[in-house]
Amino acid sequence: MQDLSTIKEHFDEHGYAVVEGVLDDAIIADLEADYLDLINRHAPQWLAEGRIPELFEDLPLYERFGTIVSYLDELEYRWFDIAFPQAKTPTNKLPNFSRPVFDLLTHPNVLNYIEALIGGEILANPIHHIRIKPQETILKAEKPNGLTKATGWHQDQGVAREVADDTDMITAWIAISDATVENGCLSVVPGSHKTGLTTHCMTNGVTIPDALIDEANVLPIPIKRGGILFMHRRTQHSSTPNKSNSIRWSFDLRYQPTGQPTGRDEFPSFVVRSRSNPDNITVDYEQWVDLWKQTESWMLAQEQFEKSHRWDGDAEVCA
Numbered sequence: 001m002q003d004l005s006t007i008k009e010h011f012d013e014h015g016y017a018v019v020e021g022v023l024d025d026a027i028i029a030d031l032e033a034d035y036l037d038l039i040n041r042h043a044p045q046w047l048a049e050g051r052i053p054e055l056f057e058d059l060p061l062y063e064r065f066g067t068i069v070s071y072l073d074e075l076e077y078r079w080f081d082i083a084f085p086q087a088k089t090p091t092n093k094l095p096n097f098s099r100p101v102f103d104l105l106t107h108p109n110v111l112n113y114i115e116a117l118i119g120g121e122i123l124a125n126p127i128h129h130i131r132i133k134p135q136e137t138i139l140k141a142e143k144p145n146g147l148t149k150a151t152g153w154h155q156d157q158g159v160a161r162e163v164a165d166d167t168d169m170i171t172a173w174i175a176i177s178d179a180t181v182e183n184g185c186l187s188v189v190p191g192s193h194k195t196g197l198t199t200h201c202m203t204n205g206v207t208i209p210d211a212l213i214d215e216a217n218v219l220p221i222p223i224k225r226g227g228i229l230f231m232h233r234r235t236q237h238s239s240t241p242n243k244s245n246s247i248r249w250s251f252d253l254r255y256q257p258t259g260q261p262t263g264r265d266e267f268p269s270f271v272v273r274s275r276s277n278p279d280n281i282t283v284d285y286e287q288w289v290d291l292w293k294q295t296e297s298w299m300l301a302q303e304q305f306e307k308s309h310r311w312d313g314d315a316e317v318c319a
């Protein structure tokens with residue numbers, strides 16, 4: 001493990017920290033097998049519905065993921081994600097609440113770094129996603145899911161509700177494939193976490209206009225498979241389109257001190273580490289799935305949802 005106090009110092013000063021080699025091959029292999037299984041379960045249906053032209057069974061794993069995802073629209077990609085879409089109409093598509101995903105969320109190696117950053121009372125915040133970003137040249141879906149494309153500038157605090165403004169939420173952006181400049185790794189503006197919440201507009205999602213980004217200081221963050229970029233909730237970040245010839249695959253998870261609002265309180269959060277009361281770790285895999293199923297029932301009964309962010313796009317800078 002890299003020296004925790006150096007990592008915390010860097011994080012506090014610059015608003016991010018990169019740690020390579022956090023996850024070993026075993027958990028990554030479990031996630032790969034899990035997503036292969038997901039594809040094998042759904043591909044025949046996608047083929048029957050004419051969404052994909054064939055099963056692509058002969059392709060190497062990542063090429064197959066990318067090729068299939070490139071055909072899928074916003075709604076079908078929801079099978080891959082690991083949470084419901086925020087405050088949008090739910091569908092009968094349950095996200096991938098699998099055991100390997102739970103094992104990732106609760107992985108001790110990840111939590112050790114989170115503990116170094118925010119202390120030993122840790123809650124898994126339910127704002128989390130998987131992003132399989134195929135190379136731009138093969139994207140065919142008319143309405144692709146935003147999780148399969150480049151991401152505009154934003155702060156994660158800006159895409160949560162105001163109620164969580166003071167929550168010390170940390171984003172853990174986990175590379176499953178190597179993330180490179182060419183395939184659209186993340187970029188950050190170091191130090192931007194110290195300048196408060198920036199105005200977000202409603203342009204291509206909830207994004208900060210380029211005019212408010214200190215472009216001279218933008219820093220791309222390539223990360224190898226198994227490495228993690230930790231970000232402060234106010235660190236400005238974005239990602240570019242995938243210009244390579246393979247997929248960029250990542251998870252972004254969020255953690256925070258227990259007892260603070262998550263900003264998505266209709267989704268289940270759960271304690272993943274408690275140094276003061278280890279007996280407080282009560283949610284196991286089956287219970288976690290149950291919590292999400294209860295959320296689904298609740299969502300299906302709603303006519304409308306509270307907005308998941310505070311912006312209306314009316315600020316002068318958005319014009």
Ligand SMILES: O=C(O)CCC(=O)C(=O)O
Pocket residue numbers: 131149150151156171173186237238239250252
């Ligand atoms: O992976 C991306 O393109 C964006 C990720 C992101 O915004 C995040 O992890 O908070």
Ligand SMILES: [Fe+2]
Pocket residue numbers: 154155156237
């Ligand atoms: Fe983000």
